[in-house]
Amino acid sequence: MLTPNFNAVIRRDGQWWIGWIEEIPGVNSQGATRDELIANLRDALAEAIELNREDARRAAGESYEEVAIQP
Secondary structure, three states: OOOOOOOEEEEEEOOEEEEEEOOOOOOEEEEOOHHHHHHHHHHHHHHHHHHHHHHHHHHHOOOOOOOOOOO
16 A cells, blocks of 8 residues: 655744645644654644544444545
8 A cells, every 4th residue: 555645834933843734634733943843743644644544433333444545
């Protein structure tokens, strides 16, 4: 299975770096450095995907099928 790629929009804002994941609303973060921001965005993205996955499985109930979808 292919691992999807996500895009981040990032910028420096005073002393901080801030960024957003384009493909998933609400996934954003900040960091004191560019590298810290990117690491924080990775963590936030992984957490959001896992929470969405749990919500979808819970909504589907006991009997469901998982299908890989490529854009």
